[in-house]
Amino acid sequence: SSKITIAIDGFSSTGKSTLAKQLAKELGYVFVDTGAMYRAITLFSMQQGYISKDYFDTESLLNSLPSIRLRFEFKPEMGFAVMVLNDVDVEKEIRTIAVSGFVSKIAELAEVRAKLVEQQQEMGKDKGIVMDGRDIGTVVFPDAELKLYMTANAETRAKRRYDELLAKGDTITFKEIYDNVVERDYIDTHRDNSPLVKANDAIEIDNSEMTREAQFDLVMKFVQEKI
Numbered sequence: 001s002s003k004i005t006i007a008i009d010g011f012s013s014t015g016k017s018t019l020a021k022q023l024a025k026e027l028g029y030v031f032v033d034t035g036a037m038y039r040a041i042t043l044f045s046m047q048q049g050y051i052s053k054d055y056f057d058t059e060s061l062l063n064s065l066p067s068i069r070l071r072f073e074f075k076p077e078m079g080f081a082v083m084v085l086n087d088v089d090v091e092k093e094i095r096t097i098a099v100s101g102f103v104s105k106i107a108e109l110a111e112v113r114a115k116l117v118e119q120q121q122e123m124g125k126d127k128g129i130v131m132d133g134r135d136i137g138t139v140v141f142p143d144a145e146l147k148l149y150m151t152a153n154a155e156t157r158a159k160r161r162y163d164e165l166l167a168k169g170d171t172i173t174f175k176e177i178y179d180n181v182v183e184r185d186y187i188d189t190h191r192d193n194s195p196l197v198k199a200n201d202a203i204e205i206d207n208s209e210m211t212r213e214a215q216f217d218l219v220m221k222f223v224q225e226k227i
């Protein structure tokens with residue numbers, strides 16, 4: 001059997017990363033969550049004071065882009081890779097609602113996307129990769145052998161994210177999460193640069209009413225047809 005590239009795109013909180021992680025583990029492939037990279041650049045911008053509510057110093061961010069180093073570091077004890085920004089593990093910080101609130105603004109910038117897409121293509125050059133994001137099947141790996149486009153209704157997605165953050169001990173209201181999910185969907189699908197769209201050859205999966213296990217079994221059937 002040959003190694004393939006699996007591209008998973010879709011709206012926020014559709015379980016893309018969970019599925020991608022499961023697939024990578026099953027197949028012995030590399031898993032890359034590209035959202036983490038956009039989130040890390042967002043965290044950097046917040047730390048430097050380049051972005052805040054009602055303020056965005058795009059120029060300063062673009063000037064410092066070349067100095068931002070991102071990498072994934074595999075943690076055997078956790079069984080997955082964490083995001084490392086300029087040699088600091090930021091896996092926890094990038095998942096906060098504060099970062100979620102700004103990330104789609106950062107992801108609109110063509111220069112930011114160009115930098116990250118280049119790094120993503122490099123990571124996938126030998127195939128055997130499962131990458132999730134918004135533009136993987138359309139821009140990063142237009143020739144991917146298997147492309148999935150994941151959707152679910154906004155309430156279901158917000159509820160999943162809410163339960164996740166609650167379990168982590170975050171104090172947050174359902175409405176805050178729901179509003180953030182809806183706002184990010186809007187910005188991600190309407191931006192000029194690499195908007196979220198379904199690739200022509202992607203398989204759409206609406207998992208509003210699907211269990212993780214059922215979804216995994218379904219997708220593994222698609223994988224078997226390709227390898």
Ligand code: C5P
Nearest residue numbers: 012034035038103104107133134135184
């Ligand atoms: O996947 P996640 O929800 O963590 O992604 C956070 C944000 O990063 C998205 O809402 C989107 O604005 C941006 N993103 C993107 N392109 C990708 C991955 C994420 O624009 N490939």
